[in-house]
Amino acid sequence: LFVHDPITAGCEIELAPEQSHYLEHVMRLKPGTPVKVFNGRDGEWLGTISELRKKKGRITAGTQLREQGTEAGPTLVFAPIKKQRLDFLIEKAVELGVGKLQPVITQHGITDKVRRDRLQAQVIEAAEQCERLTVPEIAEPVRLLDWVANGAEDHHLLFCDETGSGSPIGEVLSQLLAKGAGSVIDNINVVNHALVIGPEGGFSADELERIRKQPFATPVSLGPRILRAETAAIAALTVFQDRIGD
Numbered sequence: 355l356f357v358h359d360p361i362t363a364g365c366e367i368e369l370a371p372e373q374s375h376y377l378e379h380v381m382r383l384k385p386g387t388p389v390k391v392f393n394g395r396d397g398e399w400l401g402t403i404s405e406l407r408k409k410k411g412r413i414t415a416g417t418q419l420r421e422q423g424t425e426a427g428p429t430l431v432f433a434p435i436k437k438q439r440l441d442f443l444i445e446k447a448v449e450l451g452v453g454k455l456q457p458v459i460t461q462h463g464i465t466d467k468v469r470r471d472r473l474q475a476q477v478i479e480a481a482e483q484c485e486r487l488t489v490p491e492i493a494e495p496v497r498l499l500d501w502v503a504n505g506a507e508d509h510h511l512l513f514c515d516e517t518g519s520g521s522p523i524g525e526v527l528s529q530l531l532a533k534g535a536g537s538v539i540d541n542i543n544v545v546n547h548a549l550v551i552g553p554e555g556g557f558s559a560d561e562l563e564r565i566r567k568q569p570f571a572t573p574v575s576l577g578p579r580i581l582r583a584e585t586a587a588i589a590a591l592t593v594f595q596d597r598i599g600d
């Protein structure tokens with residue numbers, strides 16, 4: 355169960371009314387029931403429901419079950435796609451250990467609007483379901499070319515290029531990881547990796563040209579077929595997870 359409050363041994367955690375309602379009437383839980391709680395910062399704790407009635411819920415934190423750890427998955431840079439497909443992409447990315455979620459506005463993208471609050475709620479739900487302790491943030495949307503121009507925030511970019519110009523992502527990733535994630539590539543101190551996935555209409559020629567010119571960007575292939583953006587996100591993140599094992 356995700357909570358916003360800090361968690362320490364013995365502390366009382368107030369639940370939001372809708373969360374209390376869900377626990378009482380959907381999950382049919384009773385006071386005294388043990389629940390696992392996390393807040394994305396303090397690890398996972400075993401708590402006990404100390405009150406649950408009329409949309410008022412409280413949990414008493416007991417012992418810590420898991421340390422927070424430094425699970426730092428890759429950043430997923432993605433163009434907003436149609437609502438259902440975007441919801442699916444976000445949920446699968448959370449399950450597959452994504453780090454930051456960076457929506458970008460691209461020339462062929464369908465929209466520059468991102469309902470961050472709605473997507474953030476999806477992220478929390480997915481994190482609860484897959485029992486991960488970090489809760490990726492949905493960043494403010496930025497223009498792809500601006501994000502890349504600003505040094506892509508010290509990331510090495512693996513940009514998923516369906517035109518076949520890239521090497522298989524597994525090979526590229528193994529080489530990069532062999533250099534160490536903290537490697538300095540062309541004077542950028544690479545602290546993380548970003549998987550860049552285009553919209554349904556793909557990257558524009560201008561975007562491709564500008565990204566290819568960046569020394570900290572490598573085109574990667576996800577195979578010979580044209581994948582949907584959400585499939586590409588799953589494929590790329592799975593290869594990543596397989597290699598960094600988080």
Ligand code: SAH
Pocket residue numbers: 513514515516517550551552553554555556557574575576577578579580581582583586
């Ligand atoms: N341009 C294509 C569709 C793009 S698919 C068309 O018009 O049909 C959406 C995104 O998924 C692409 O921009 C790319 O980032 C990624 N993608 C899809 N298939 C891929 C592949 N085989 N290799 C690498 N990336 C791929």
